[in-house]
Amino acid sequence: MGARTSTLTRIATSVTLILAATLAGASPARGTESAGSAIPLDVATIWTMAHTPDNSRVFLAAGDDGLFVVDAGATALRHVDGIGRAMGVEMGADGRTVWVGLPRDRQIAAVDTTTLTVRARYDVGSDLCPGDVAQTGPYVAFSFSFSCILYNDESTPPPSGVGVLDTRTGVVLRAPGDPWKAIVAASSAVPGRVFVTQYLMHEVTLDLLDLRSGSHELTHYRKLGMADPTDLAVSPDGSLVAVSGAEHATVATFATSDLSPSTSYQAPCPTRAVAWSADSSKLAASCNLPDTKLLLYDRGNSDPVATARLELGPRRAPDYRDLVLDSDAGRAIVASRAEEEGPMHYVDRVGLRPAAATVTGPATATCTRTASFTAKLLLGGAPAPAGTPLSIYREQPYNSTLLGTYPTDSTGTVTFTDAPPSSGTWSYRAHFAGNENYTWTDGAYSLQVDKLPTSLSVTYQTGKTRHHTNYGSVVVTLGPTVGHRSVTVTATTAAGTVPVTSASVPTDGPLVVSYPITGPTTFTATYEGSIWQQAANAITTASP
Incomplete structure (x- = not known):
């Protein structure tokens, strides 16, 4: 100086x-x-x-x-x-x-x-x-x-x-x-x-x-x-x-x-x-x-x-x-x-005046099933006027989807529904872009989304028996799923475990696989699951 x-x-x-x-x-x-x-x-x-x-x-x-x-x-x-x-x-x-x-x-x-x-x-x-x-x-x-x-x-x-x-x-x-x-x-x-x-x-x-x-x-x-x-x-x-x-x-x-x-x-x-x-x-x-x-x-x-x-x-x-x-x-x-x-x-x-947004929803949800949420916008500490646009996003890291832009009601509130597309942690974000009087703001809600339950069963359908061998079939039934329908079936006897099949269960009926047995046999069907479906196992035992 x-x-x-x-x-x-x-x-x-x-x-x-x-x-x-x-x-x-x-x-x-x-x-x-x-x-x-x-x-x-x-x-x-x-x-x-x-x-x-x-x-x-x-x-x-x-x-x-x-x-x-x-x-x-x-x-x-x-x-x-x-x-x-x-x-x-x-x-x-x-x-x-x-x-x-x-x-x-x-x-x-x-x-x-x-x-x-x-x-x-x-x-x-x-x-x-x-x-x-x-x-x-x-x-x-x-x-x-x-x-x-x-x-x-x-x-x-x-x-x-x-x-x-x-x-x-x-x-x-x-x-x-x-x-x-x-x-x-x-x-x-x-x-x-x-x-x-x-x-x-x-x-x-x-x-x-x-x-x-x-x-x-x-x-x-x-x-x-x-x-x-x-x-x-x-x-x-x-x-x-x-x-x-x-x-x-x-x-x-x-x-x-x-x-x-x-x-x-x-x-x-x-x-x-x-x-x-x-x-x-x-x-x-x-x-x-x-x-x-x-x-x-x-x-x-x-x-x-x-x-x-x-x-x-x-x-x-x-x-x-x-x-x-x-x-x-x-x-x-x-x-x-x-x-x-x-x-x-x-x-x-x-x-440049302050704005604040919040989102609330259920504690948990199931993927692909509809859940309800509420977003609220405050401008200068008071509910936003009716008709104020509020954009809603569903997000995960590197994955952001605009669900829509909705007008607030007279209480500054927007109610919306969504079906989370997969399991995991999803964030629902309400975004106000700002206007001539109030600055932009975001409010987010974190939701844990569970996988869909999986219905899986396996039975052994007996057939004719000749020379101590039953020529029957393994029947696998898989309920509705999102994503793949592949299952693996194994057979376990006193001699050990061997694969029966790895195949996709049809949507219009069960999976049927011919498999002869000569003694007590345990069949295990396994569905590995996905980002949408829970994994599942089913067991049955059959004898000739």
Whole structure:
């Protein structure tokens, strides 16, 4: 930890301020209606997201495709008119303004969150292409490139620096130094402070840029080592800054006062995007892996208290800084890119409130015979509303069968029946996929399934006797079975035991085998059993 000072160089003393100069509004986005809470969007990338304080609208910067907005409850996104290539988006401190970095226009725009009109445009200089943005007091910090050609979707953000726009005067200042892939973050609770790190770089620092003294100094920095940062977020109360990393299964937090380390939140995966709840009591992060997962933490607790995942639509992976959290941390909105055919990106509303499922059934059951079960779903501790879908699976290791998806009744209950296909231990799992309000959950019940009883008998049917030998037959009867009907028959006399036959018992009658006897003989029929049937033995004794 150390402190360093670097005076920002003034690069523009006169900039153009255009107030309400653009006719704006919103038009439908390219895409289709969603299935559930997964809204498709046919764009090349989604770089950053921001939402209004009341969670009614979410804004998405989609690179060359511009700026999009999705309203609460909507099933499609809309394009915000009057905005070209948009790389950075940040909700303003007043809750009514969205700041947007426009690299192609070399401007920063202020968009009205209600009317969706461009309220103001600020030129940042002919040689600067702004991207990521963060407001702190009267300043808007932004990352930039010297070449707008480099600012493409495959290299986001490009080698760049950090600039600061004073919205009162239109003056733009730039920090000197080596180019960096900068991402910036700020909070209205600590006005005049900007936090900076380098996107997906190995040897990086976390920097604190303090604008309060008017000298625009870089007052603190902390070496993060091989961090590979992917996102940066300051808690709304202004006390902590969180850093996620694409190669590290943690989200690190630091004090905003001096960048001293705070809680390190552990994850089961490398982390991607990060976001805080409005009261700063909870932190959310996404996994940097296919089949995006979301993690929710209580502040100060390094282990997640809830997890969620994207189950609607095709298999997807996270994009860039693509996560926002509702004010009460009950829902996350996350963007992802599809790895299969169809629209390239999706926007999901994912519930983080708790859900719980249970399954009950008989203590034991017999395979292939019907047994009854009851599954119950609780959402937020209360029975799920009638009609909530609950999927039921019958499982053994490496063997999972969906029995069906059923609507719950008014008590949050589903009653179902099943005939276990074989003996052994089976698990019946109730799966709730989650929705916009509640996270996914599983509940399982373990059932011991017995084999079917086997009815087996053997008799000796005597025949004619000649010269002390009876020419009779062995008769084997086998009741209904599942699977094979093979039996083995042996004959035991004073001389020892010899095989009589190994054969399959017909389903429409007994197995009859001719076998002469000359003295007392014991016949033993053996059925070896199967995964369905119990083994069985039958014995009879005959004399000539």
